[in-house]
Amino acid sequence: MMAHEVEGTAPVHGAHEVDYLRAGAGVRSWLLTTDHKRIGLMFYVLVVLMLLLGGAFALVLRTELLTPGPTVISAAIYNRMFTLHGVVMVWLFMIPSIPNIFGNFVLPIMIGAKDLAFPRLNLASLYVYAIGAVVTLAATIAGGADTGWTFYPPYSTTTPAGVLPVVIGIFILGVSSIMTAVNFIATTHTMRARGISWGRVPLFVWAIYSTSIIMLLATPVLGLTILLVGLDHVYHFGVFDPTLGGDPVLFQHLFWFYSHPAVYIMVLPALGVISEVVCTFAQRQPASYWAIALSSFGIALIGFAGWGHHMFVAGMSELDAGIFGAFSMFIAIFSAIKVFTWVATLHRGAIQFNTPMLYFFWFLFLFVFGGMTGVAVATQSLDVHWHDTYFVVAHFHFIMVGGTLTAFLAAAHYWFPKMFGRAYSEPMGLLTSFGVFLGFILTFLPQFLAGNAGMPRRYYSYPAQYQWLNVLSTGGAYLLAGALVLALLNLLIALRWGPRASANPWRSRSYEWMTPPIPPEHNFPVTPVIDRGPYDYHLTEEEAHARVSTAR
Amino acid sequence: MPESQPPAEQLAPARLAMQFEDLEKQTHAAHFGMWIFLASEVLLFAGLFALYASYRAVFGHEFSAGVAHNNAVIGTSNTAILLTSSLLVALSVYAVRLDRPTMAGRLLLGAIALGLAFLVLKGVEYTQHFHEGIFPGSAYRFEELPQAGAKMFFTLYFLTTGLHAIHVTAGLVVLGWLTWGCFRRRYGAGNDTHIELGGLYWHLVDVIWIFLWPMLYLMH
Numbered sequence: 001m002m003a004h005e006v007e008g009t010a011p012v013h014g015a016h017e018v019d020y021l022r023a024g025a026g027v028r029s030w031l032l033t034t035d036h037k038r039i040g041l042m043f044y045v046l047v048v049l050m051l052l053l054g055g056a057f058a059l060v061l062r063t064e065l066l067t068p069g070p071t072v073i074s075a076a077i078y079n080r081m082f083t084l085h086g087v088v089m090v091w092l093f094m095i096p097s098i099p100n101i102f103g104n105f106v107l108p109i110m111i112g113a114k115d116l117a118f119p120r121l122n123l124a125s126l127y128v129y130a131i132g133a134v135v136t137l138a139a140t141i142a143g144g145a146d147t148g149w150t151f152y153p154p155y156s157t158t159t160p161a162g163v164l165p166v167v168i169g170i171f172i173l174g175v176s177s178i179m180t181a182v183n184f185i186a187t188t189h190t191m192r193a194r195g196i197s198w199g200r201v202p203l204f205v206w207a208i209y210s211t212s213i214i215m216l217l218a219t220p221v222l223g224l225t226i227l228l229v230g231l232d233h234v235y236h237f238g239v240f241d242p243t244l245g246g247d248p249v250l251f252q253h254l255f256w257f258y259s260h261p262a263v264y265i266m267v268l269p270a271l272g273v274i275s276e277v278v279c280t281f282a283q284r285q286p287a288s289y290w291a292i293a294l295s296s297f298g299i300a301l302i303g304f305a306g307w308g309h310h311m312f313v314a315g316m317s318e319l320d321a322g323i324f325g326a327f328s329m330f331i332a333i334f335s336a337i338k339v340f341t342w343v344a345t346l347h348r349g350a351i352q353f354n355t356p357m358l359y360f361f362w363f364l365f366l367f368v369f370g371g372m373t374g375v376a377v378a379t380q381s382l383d384v385h386w387h388d389t390y391f392v393v394a395h396f397h398f399i400m401v402g403g404t405l406t407a408f409l410a411a412a413h414y415w416f417p418k419m420f421g422r423a424y425s426e427p428m429g430l431l432t433s434f435g436v437f438l439g440f441i442l443t444f445l446p447q448f449l450a451g452n453a454g455m456p457r458r459y460y461s462y463p464a465q466y467q468w469l470n471v472l473s474t475g476g477a478y479l480l481a482g483a484l485v486l487a488l489l490n491l492l493i494a495l496r497w498g499p500r501a502s503a504n505p506w507r508s509r510s511y512e513w514m515t516p517p518i519p520p521e522h523n524f525p526v527t528p529v530i531d532r533g534p535y536d537y538h539l540t541e542e543e544a545h546a547r548v549s550t551a552r
Numbered sequence: 553m554p555e556s557q558p559p560a561e562q563l564a565p566a567r568l569a570m571q572f573e574d575l576e577k578q579t580h581a582a583h584f585g586m587w588i589f590l591a592s593e594v595l596l597f598a599g600l601f602a603l604y605a606s607y608r609a610v611f612g613h614e615f616s617a618g619v620a621h622n623n624a625v626i627g628t629s630n631t632a633i634l635l636t637s638s639l640l641v642a643l644s645v646y647a648v649r650l651d652r653p654t655m656a657g658r659l660l661l662g663a664i665a666l667g668l669a670f671l672v673l674k675g676v677e678y679t680q681h682f683h684e685g686i687f688p689g690s691a692y693r694f695e696e697l698p699q700a701g702a703k704m705f706f707t708l709y710f711l712t713t714g715l716h717a718i719h720v721t722a723g724l725v726v727l728g729w730l731t732w733g734c735f736r737r738r739y740g741a742g743n744d745t746h747i748e749l750g751g752l753y754w755h756l757v758d759v760i761w762i763f764l765w766p767m768l769y770l771m772h
Contacts, residue, residue, distance in 0.1 A: 108571075115571035117581040178592050186585035190577060216588060220596035228711070237689035237707050239603065244690055245700030250606055254599055527573050 017520035019421070034119035035521055039126050040104035041419070046130060047097050048488070053137075054088035055481055057081055062443075062477040065470045068462050075460040079146035080161070082458060086149030087140060087166070091173050092133055094404050095262065098269035099215075100129070100180060102411045103208040105419060107184060109512040110202045112193025112530055114522040117186040125179035132176055136169025148458060150255065153240040153248040157232040164230035174223040177265075181215035184208055195530035202510050202534040203279075203286065206293040207272025210300035214261045214268075218304070222258030225251065249314050256307035264303040264331075266400050268296055270407030271338055274363055277410050278342045280508040281357040282349025285535035291341045295334040302330045312383045321380045328378035335371050339364065354506070355429030359410035362437040363403060370399025373448070388458075391451025394444045402440055409436065409487060416491060417501035421518035424494035432490060435483025442476025509544050510534045566743040579745050586749045590756050593719075597760055600712050604767060607704050614701025618709070619772035621697060626677050627769030630670050631761065637666035638758045641727070641751045648734070651741035657734030660727050663754070667724045674717055681706070709768055716760055723757045726750045 020037045023029075030038060060081055064071045073081065108116055116122050139145070143162020147155055156163055188209045192201065201209075229251065231237045238244025240251040275292050279285065286292055308316060308324030316324075342364070351357065373395040377383050386392055416424055446469040451457075455466045462470070504513040511534055515523060532539065532547040539547070572578040608615045644659035685693035688707040730750045733739055739747055 113571060117571070118585060119569075119571060178589075182585050182589050182592070185588050186581050190581040190584055191571070216592045217595050220592050221599040224596055224599040224715075232689075235689060236691075237711070238703070239689075239707060239711075245607075245611070245704045247606070247610070250603065254602065522570060 017516070017525065019516065019518035020521050021420075021518055023521040032123075034115065034123050036104050036108050036116050036119065036122060037419075037519060039122050040101050042126055043096060043100040043104060043129070046126075046133065047093060047101060050088055050092035050133065051097075051484075054085055054093050055484065057085035057088065059477055059481055061085060062474040064460070065462075066474050068464050068467055070461070076146065078460045079458075080140070080144045083145050083148055084140050087136060087145075087170070089401070090149055090262070090266075091170055092136070094266040094400070095173075095177060095215075096129060096180075097266075097404060097408050098273060098411060099184070099208055099211055099265075100125075102204075102273065102415060103184060103211075103269060104180075106415060106512045107205055107208055108187065108191070109515060109519060109523050110205050110510065110534070111188065111191060111196055112511060112524065112528045113187065113191040114524060114527065116183045117191055118183050121179050122183055125176045125183070128172060128176040128179065132169050132172035132174075134169075135172055136166060139165030139169050150259070151226055151229050151251075152255075153229060153232065153246075153251050154242065156229050157236075157241050159233070163233040167226040167230040171223045171227055174219045177215045177219050181212035181219070184212040185216065188212075193528050193530055195528075195532075196511075199289070200530070200533045201293075202512075203275035203289070203292050203296075204269075204272035204510075207268050207275070207296045210296040211265050211268045211272075214265050214300050214303060218258040218261045218265075221254060222262070225254040225258070249311065252311050252314055253307065256310045257304070260307040260310065261300075261303040263396070263400055264299050267403045268299060270363070270404045271296060273407040273411040273414070274342065274360055275338075276508075276510060277356045277360050277414055278345050279535050279537075280414070280506045280510065281352045281354060281360070282346050283352075283507065283537050284345055284349040285533070285537055287341045287344035287347070289533075289535070291337050295337045298334040299331055302327060302334065306331060306378075309378050309383070312380045313387045318380075325378045325380055329375055332371055332375045332378075335367070339368060352506070353430075354413075355424075355426060355433055356410040356414040358430055358433045359406045359413070359436075362433065362440075363406040363410065365437075366398050366402030366406060366440070370395060370397075370402060374399055386451060388456055389451035390447040390455045390457055393457045394447035394451060397444045397447070402444070405440075406436070409433070412487075412491060414506070415512075416494065417505050417517070418512060418515075418519070420495055420498075421501055422494050422498035423501040423505065424491055424498055428490040429487070432483050432487035436480060436487065439476050439478075439480025439483050443473050443480055444476070446470070446472040446476070504541070507541060509536050509539070511548075514545070514548055566745065582745050582749060586752050590752065593756055594760075597712070597715065597763075600708065600715065601763070601767075604708050604712070607701070607708065611699070611701025611704060614697070614699045615705045616772040617697050618702045618705035619768060619770070622709070622769050623677060623680065624769045626673050627765055630673050631765045633666050633670050633673070634758045634761050637663040637670075638755050640666070641754045644734075645744060645748050645751050648739050648744040648747045649741055653734040653737050653739050656739070656747065657731050660731040660734060664724055664727050664731065667720055667727065671717060671720060671724075674713065712764055713768070716757070716764060719757045719760070723750075723754045726753060 020035055023035070024033070030042065033039065060073065061078070064073050064078055064081075104116075104122065108114065139162060143165050145151075145159075145163055145166040146161045147159060147163065151163065151167065188201070188205060228237065228239045232239055232241055232246070236244065238246045240246045240248050242248060275286065306324060306328040308320055309328045312321050342360075373391070377386055377392060377395055413424060413429055416422070450466050450469040450473075453466065455462055455469075501517055503515065503517045506513070509532075511530065529549050530547070531549070532544060536544060566575055566579075568575055569578060572581065640659045640663040644656040644663070647653070647656035647659060681687075685695070686706050687693070688710040689703070692703045692706060694702070694706075727750060730739075730747055733746065
């Protein structure tokens with residue numbers, strides 16, 4: 001579908017250079033590369049592996065929950081399994097997914113830079129991530145933390161399972177996050193090409209920039225807090241241990257000070273991808289550029305003020321609960337601004353129905369539905385009923401996982417031609433996209449019902465009355481897994497056998513599409529001067545090309 | 553990979569990395585990156601400060617007693633030592649800008665000596681505590697201040713000063729590397745970015761101590 005060559009696809013920037021994939025051969029040229037695109041690709045491989053691993057753990061959990069009693073694993077293994085699922089999905093998949101893969105790959109090109117500001121730091125963040133992943137996984141498999149990904153004391157300081165090695169692994173992952181965040185923020189501030197003012201930065205860059213601010217400021221608090229839990233567990237420091245004068249609820253405050261904004265670390269990049277996809281496939285400039293850009297920023301800042309809604313039932317004054325509830329709802333306002341702006345952008349646009357666009361519609365449903373249930377649980381009275389039930393599980397899977405996953409897949413398809421210079425099979429892309437959505441809905445819609453009916457989360461067994469909902473959910477999980485594997489296969493096949501793609505198959509105006517089909521090693525021979533916005537769809541493609549010059 | 557841009561008259565020219573258009577942008581990016589990294593470091597300590605504030609609100613008297621028990625002479629001397637070392641580091645940046653790297657190297661050596669003195673004094677203090685039976689958490693056995701609050705105070709004392717000492721050690725490694733570079737004449741006028749960034753880090757370590765000092769030695 002996108003194989004036909006669009007006119008004017010010859011690289012605007014000078015000669016035919018060797019593309020980044022062929023710029024150097026051999027393992028060494030990959031392992032020691034400082035090219036942001038290659039580092040993005042290596043993250044891609046690792047992060048997809050983690051997604052598969054986390055997904056496999058989820059399938060084991062869902063299989064176990066098919067019947068009310070024991071099904072395939074013991075209760076102790078079950079506890080370790082849901083901990084692993086959470087840890088892998090949160091820290092090894094969702095947090096690094098879009099920023100480290102697609103942010104790494106397109107952010108420098110989107111601002112007309114030859115690379116990130118600190119390429120070696122970028123490479124280091126890859127290795128630190130890999131080390132963190134190995135330590136975390138080895139520790140969870142060998143020591144077997146069974147605390148859930150939230151590590152709540154006093155259980156986490158008294159459990160017989162090993163906690164310290166796991167939290168050390170997560171601490172290392174946090175270091176990698178901070179390295180990436182420093183790089184992205186400094187790059188966005190200091191490396192924009194001439195002509196790319198703050199009002200011309202692509203919306204994806206705004207999203208990654210906002211995400212990086214959260215990563216930079218929240219991650220150190222989390223790293224320190226869970227490290228203290230690990231120390232409490234091994235050396236009985238007692239910082240959070242009530243028998244030694246500590247306060248377990250204080251842990252929850254510090255933990256959620258990071259982990260609530262971390263939800264936006266996961267979802268803001270997704271919102272950025274969606275903004276790009278909507279504008280490209282509607283062939284229209286966003287209904288309001290600043291509404292989308294600044295709402296990202298707003299979510300990043302207000303996101304720091306909502307953590308208390310995780311502790312409504314842990315002991316909190318009415319006043320505090322009201323304030324935290326209100327702040328949480330502010331985030332819904334910013335999110336709604338985005339949703340309405342996207343929909344307004346579609347209005348009278350020339351919409352193309354490609355796979356990324358289809359994922360946008362799934363995203364929209366999951367984000368709005370998940371978001372509305374979020375407003376509901378931000379209300380203290382309702383939260384008391386739903387707290388620690390499957391309702392909350394379904395809520396955060398809808399908004400956080402559904403949002404991130406659909407946007408991740410949208411990005412994987414949207415930027416595929418740019419990253420690999422080939423076209424994937426569009427019918428297969430659309431089909432797997434339907435599969436992902438149906439699987440997702442089937443998995444988590446029943447969990448809303450189960451939670452509302454009172455089924456607690458993280459339980460190994462349950463009364464038989466919940467079984468039909470769990471059977472539906474498990475079936476959905478298998479459908480989702482199947483669709484994901486097929487989507488992955490579709491892309492892998494296209495990697496080798498897909499038809500060659502043109503430089504700008506979606507006819508986007510965003511700057512990354514101005515490079516050759518596969519960008520050369522340093523993106524641009526000379527830093528370009530750009531005299532137009534990234535969404536100038538009122539210009540023809542020729543005019544858009546003409547306004548990007550390589551003159552210094 | 554960095555490409556060198558050799559203006560022949562300079563002894564130690566700054567190298568322009570491939571991804572930057574000019575040295576000005578490169579220096580700006582380096583400074584900017586360091587400053588935001590320091591913000592992250594501040595937040596790392598902020599978690600501990602938050603814990604201190606919360607537990608001080610709960611155990612006011614015990615915390616006061618703990619602060620009073622700490623050796624304010626050592627704490628204050630260490631403050632003076634760190635402040636002086638920061639002064640030397642600031643002077644070394646100035647010396648490099650005047651194209652006198654050897655002078656800068658000597659100043660940095662002085663700063664390193666003071667940093668080591670800080671750690672030695674810290675060690676002396678820790679040893680005193682250990683002799684009295686003051687250990688973090690459940691290992692705490694100091695009979696004079698046996699309350700849960702004092703135990704929490706000293707746990708936080710060890711955590712904050714321990715984390716700070718790790719930062720001092722890291723800072724010393726950075727300063728050592730910079731000193732070596734100075735004596736090898738790798739830095740000079742127009743090529744002072746590394747010294748300045750290392751200096752910023754050292755100042756941060758100093759600033760954090762400025763907050764720890766009253767919290768742990770004066771506020772009783």
